[in-house]
Amino acid sequence: MSRRTTARRLFAAAIGITVAATLAACGSGGAATGGGTGTLKWASSYFPAHWDPVVSGSGAQFRELALSYASLTRTDDQGRAVPDLAQSWDYNDTGDEVTFHLRPGLKFSDGTPVDGAAVKAAIERAKNQKNSALFGDLTSIKAVTANGLDVVVSLTQVDHQIPQLLGERVLQIASPKAAADPAKLDQNPVGAGPFIATQVIPGTKAVFKKNPDYWDAKNIHIESVELTSAPDASTVVSGLQTGVYNFADLTPSQAGAAKQAGLDLFVQPGFNASNISLNVNKAPFDNDKVVDAVRYAVNRQEFVDKLTFGYGSATDQPFPEGYVAYDPQSKNRYPYDPEKSKQLLSEAGYHPGDLKLDLVIPSADPAAEIVQSQLAAVGITVNIKVNKNWATPFFAKDLVFSLYGTTGRDSALQTLTAHFGPNGPLNLSTPYEPAGFEEAAAKVRQTPIDSPDYASVLQAATRVGLTSKALVFTYSSPNLFAKNKSISDLPKNPAHLDWTGVTIGGR
Numbered sequence: 426m427s428r429r430t431t432a433r434r435l436f437a438a439a440i441g442i443t444v445a446a447t448l449a450a451c452g453s454g455g456a457a458t459g460g461g462t463g464t465l466k467w468a469s470s471y472f473p474a475h476w477d478p479v480v481s482g483s484g485a486q487f488r489e490l491a492l493s494y495a496s497l498t499r500t501d502d503q504g505r506a507v508p509d510l511a512q513s514w515d516y517n518d519t520g521d522e523v524t525f526h527l528r529p530g531l532k533f534s535d536g537t538p539v540d541g542a543a544v545k546a547a548i549e550r551a552k553n554q555k556n557s558a559l560f561g562d563l564t565s566i567k568a569v570t571a572n573g574l575d576v577v578v579s580l581t582q583v584d585h586q587i588p589q590l591l592g593e594r595v596l597q598i599a600s601p602k603a604a605a606d607p608a609k610l611d612q613n614p615v616g617a618g619p620f621i622a623t624q625v626i627p628g629t630k631a632v633f634k635k636n637p638d639y640w641d642a643k644n645i646h647i648e649s650v651e652l653t654s655a656p657d658a659s660t661v662v663s664g665l666q667t668g669v670y671n672f673a674d675l676t677p678s679q680a681g682a683a684k685q686a687g688l689d690l691f692v693q694p695g696f697n698a699s700n701i702s703l704n705v706n707k708a709p710f711d712n713d714k715v716v717d718a719v720r721y722a723v724n725r726q727e728f729v730d731k732l733t734f735g736y737g738s739a740t741d742q743p744f745p746e747g748y749v750a751y752d753p754q755s756k757n758r759y760p761y762d763p764e765k766s767k768q769l770l771s772e773a774g775y776h777p778g779d780l781k782l783d784l785v786i787p788s789a790d791p792a793a794e795i796v797q798s799q800l801a802a803v804g805i806t807v808n809i810k811v812n813k814n815w816a817t818p819f820f821a822k823d824l825v826f827s828l829y830g831t832t833g834r835d836s837a838l839q840t841l842t843a844h845f846g847p848n849g850p851l852n853l854s855t856p857y858e859p860a861g862f863e864e865a866a867a868k869v870r871q872t873p874i875d876s877p878d879y880a881s882v883l884q885a886a887t888r889v890g891l892t893s894k895a896l897v898f899t900y901s902s903p904n905l906f907a908k909n910k911s912i913s914d915l916p917k918n919p920a921h922l923d924w925t926g927v928t929i930g931g932r
Contacts, residue, residue: 463928497596540574544576565587705857705895739901
């Protein structure tokens with residue numbers, strides 16, 4: 426009997442996530458009502474530099490780009506792939522081909538039809554455009570065939586992660602007509618999402634109106650959006666109080682002031698994780714004892730206490746505890762033990778003060794000072810160097826020692842391969858990978874997401890990945906947003922901002 430995986434079954438797939446998500450309504454008064462205008466006035470610290478989703482990539486700006494763009498799938502409050510532009514999908518018997526069935530009658534904001542040809546063009550552009558930031562996420566895709574409203578994605582291997590992968594983080598779909606001029610699209614988004622851009626001032630402001638042709642327009646109650654690049658952080662809360670904004674992303678240091686101002690604080694569940702990146706291809710980290718010395722020197726709780734203002738948590742994995750990919754067996758594998766760290770350094774032939782390392786980071790970061798202090802306590806001298814062009818040597822794998830923070834991926838396996846795979850962008854030690862990782866990752870791809878074995882297979886891949894000598898995870902901080910009381914509660918979809926059903930000013 427043919428074994429087909431449909432969207433209906435994926436809805437019921439048990440990809441559980443148990444993460445804290447609270448919506449506190451604190452204080453009273455002081456918040457502007459917004460006058461019932463239905464306008465979202467959003468101050469963002471992540472104002473997009475690029476509006477072409479292929480160029481922007483899957484970083485934090487995907488939330489802002491999702492105002493204009495829709496995807497084949499989106500993510501529900503359990504982290505599962507559910508229908509968006511595609512109303513259903515199914516795999517072939519062997520699991521190396523998936524067909525997405527698009528909703529009929531949809532169009533992009535420039536009038537171009539949303540059909541199989543448009544999706545094929547979007548995938549091929551993400552794979553092939555010279556300045557694409559997404560090509561590394563799509564290596565499993567061999568070919569795409571369009572047939573009316575059907576899109577057939579042929580794979581290089583069995584991969585049941587594709588519906589998770591081709592969601593909002595990786596495949597926001599632009600109009601192929603607009604994408605014919607990528608430079609123009611990069612500053613003027615044209616998608617089939619819930620809103621249409623009417624004005625974009627690069628780096629400063631973007632204005633949107635509701636898209637009446639969005640497939641779920643009946644559940645979008647916001648009439649317009651004014652997205653503004655956040656000014657100095659100290660002025661965001663006052664702007665929310667006076668009604669200049671009614672929604673803003675915050676740093677943990679601003680959360681207390683937002684509460685005192687009577688604003689609602691939205692603590693969004695997510696997959697954020699910070700780490701210390703080591704290059705095992707270069708001295709001194711080509712010595713396993715030095716790597717382990719760093720592992721045992723790290724006091725994760727200090728990062729939480731000093732940097733997250735009570736909103737973060739210590740972590741030694743790229744997933745929150747309780748998420749399907751989190752491996753309980755790997756918890757606290759390298760506990761804080763400075764004496765053991767000193768012993769390992771001695772066994773490696775280093776006396777206190779012998780090791781002097783440059784920690785290269787893109788901008789001033791208090792996390793770097795904590796690393797500097799903790800390693801100094803075990804006899805390693807760290808010199809912090811800020812390099813504004815840090816991305817070039819980091820992604821070229823030329824650095825020896827650095828810091829990195831990630832917002833994760835909708836596909837748990839994609840998160841793992843990005844960190845631990847031999848070509849992973851977050852693996853500073855490329856082409857190094859932990860022994861057995863590729864085999865464990867392949868087994869995840871071969872396991873349907875609705876299989877009863879999926880959780881154990883995925884956790885086994887996490888377990889293998891965490892043997893990597895290239896990353897030491899430190900702490901996790903949630904995504905924090907403040908809103909005034911005119912805006913209703915947002916869906917608690919992990920890492921995503923979903924405006925479905927949200928009202929402003931009692932509308």
